[in-house]
Amino acid sequence: MASLKASLVAVSFIVLVLAGINLYLGYSGNDLLAQHYMTDGEWTDSSCGGCHMGVYEEVAESSHVQRDIAQWEPLTNYNVDVQGEEQWVKEYGRYNPGGGELEEYGVDIDCMSCHEQYGLYDAEKRAMAFESGNFSAANDAAMEDAIPVVQQDPLHVATYTLDVLTPLPMLVTFHDAVNAAPTRTSCIDSCHEMNVPTTAVMWASEDYEEYDVHSEVNCVECHNTEEHNIAGSEIPVPATDNDQINGEQGESVHGELSSMKSCEAAGCHEGISHGPIADAHLEFLECQSCHIPALPGGKLPGTTPPLKSFNWSSGERVDSYRMENFTPQLAWSDGVQESEIKVPDSKNDSNVKLAPFNVVTGSWWDAGQDPDILANPDTSASKGDPIPIPEVKAADSNGDGNVTSEEMQTYDGDNDGTPDYPNAVLRQVDLHYKLGHNIAGPETGMAEPLMCDDCHGVPASETLQQVHFEVRPDCLTCHEVRPVVDWAALGYDSDPAETDPPTNFSAKTIDITIPGAKPPEVEREPAF
Structure with a gap:
């Protein structure tokens, strides 16, 4: 009996020592355990690929990754052939999740830009790495602050300790706490804040719930x-x-x-x-x-x-x-x-x-x-x-910062005696x-949803009809706020809701019926 007790004590001591070692290694960020417990913020075929077979290849072919660097668009007005692909990566690589055309610059697909769950992914540090030309360090820079927090999280500390008793880490306990579906915050902070100037969406605001009935929807x-x-x-x-x-x-x-x-x-x-x-x-x-x-x-x-x-x-x-x-x-x-x-x-x-x-x-x-x-x-x-922008700047022959049509059409950048852009x-x-956000409801939003008279009512008189469909001055000539609809611009020669005699659309209401909705409560006077 004494020898059995001694054996149990010895085994318990060994397990305790191993648990302590495992705890120390995991807590301090040991590379092998970091991959094992998914706390290093990087995809590995050995740990991630074992369950998510084929997912890396799937992501690599997705539309977010397979973006054409050479594609021009008016806001950036960037010409890759003239201004250079590497300069594009410096300026706009921050909005790319990596992989695809960025692979040759040492930027792998950054899963954590979408899937990090602690709210510590630092998109600005990633952007700074791109701007400085340190492309291969961009993804690591974004997770620099998050990784120690994940490794030292109480959930992981407990898992490191208990894992010596199990053949595999207890994935169920921590997987979704580290790598789960994208949240609204990750979508906004990592990339889509860039859409705010063109769509005026308020999703980065602390009081977003006052602007959008869907503010709590992921x-x-x-x-x-x-x-x-x-x-x-x-x-x-x-x-x-x-x-x-x-x-x-x-x-x-x-x-x-x-x-x-x-x-x-x-x-x-x-x-x-x-x-x-x-x-x-x-x-x-x-x-x-x-x-x-x-x-x-x-x-x-x-x-x-x-x-x-x-x-x-x-x-x-x-x-x-x-x-x-x-x-x-x-x-x-x-x-x-x-x-x-x-x-x-x-x-x-x-x-x-x-x-x-x-x-x-x-x-x-x-x-x-x-x-x-x-x-x-x-x-x-x-x-x-x-x-290309460099060509436009070079066409400013008098250096006054204003490029005229004559300057642009007579510009001869290659000095061959022939204008480069005569037309x-x-x-x-x-x-x-x-637009798809800032959705208004009865009690949420900057204004009530549109009613009938917000769009209809132009044909209420012949004068209004003539002004809106024949004379057509700028809307702000008469309106303090530009109306939401311009029927003439939409291809109509009259308001499609025109009636004879004219309808007073301001008297029209829109009633909403919700299936299964709780009926309104009726307050009654007490019987006695």
Whole structure:
């Protein structure tokens, strides 16, 4: 008996020592244990790949990773061929999760940019590493503060200790505490704060719940994900790939693309009715059109005020901002973004609905080689041939900081005696940025959702009809706030709800019926 007790004591002592060693190694960040317990913030085939077979390859082919560095867009006006790919990585690599074209710069896919759960992922440190050219250290820099916290978390401390009694770490206890589905905070802080100037979304605000009825909804609940392809409000497809789009949410060069969850989907607003007339509008009107009635102006949390315009005409971007609250503009959209130039569809296009947009006027120089751009520089959906920024700056012959059409059209950068851009034209395009956030409800939002008279009522008199469809001055000539809808711009020659005699739409109400809703309580006077 004495020898048995001695053996048990010895075994207990050995287990205790091993537990202590395991605890010390895990707590101090031993490389092997860090991989084993997923506290180093990096993918390894040995630890992650054992359960998530094929996921790394799936992510590597996803639309977030497979982004074309060379793709031009008006806001950045960056020409990779002239300004260099490495400089692009310095300036914009922070918004890329790694992998894809960044692999050759030593930047692997950074799973933790989306999946870190402690709220300590430092996107700014990652951005600073990119800006300094220290690309390979960017992902590690983002997790520098988070890793010690994860390794020393009480949950992990207990797991290190107990794991000597088990053949495998107790994954169930800590996996989702470290690596779970993306949260709204990770989506915003890592990447999508960059969308605030063009969409005026308030999701970075501490009081976001006052602006959006969906403030407590996690992004991935609406932005459906298939094979790590995350749905957006529009499918971004370059014009050259239009023939590869099939159906409303279709297929692209990246394969099957997810669609956004519908407002009417099960578990969301299924079965809700606004009455037969309002419900009929859903055939050609997106829900957001009425439920995003206003957007905030002025300084927004974490960034600049919403953009009103940007101008590249001098070779440096000059911005103007919306300093007052403003209304979105309704325009036609089929849900597919066919070009880098964000212009709306037309009333006669297939599968279009009215949707809300923030309209930002962008200006930049084009070489004028596309006949459509020469004829319609401000309305053409063609990307054309944007003149690189260094060339625009060099065309400023008198150095006054203002590049004129004459200077741009006579510029001879290669000194061959022939102007480089004889047909140069300055484009001024109303770019439409689609909106999907800041959703208003009866008690939430900057304003009440739109009612009938917010859109209809122009034909109330012949004078109003003439002003809105024939004379057509700038809306702000008469209105203090630009109206949400311009029927003439949408392709109509009269208000589609015009009646004879005119209807007083301000007297119309919209009643909401919610299936299974609790009936209103009736207060009664006491019987005695």
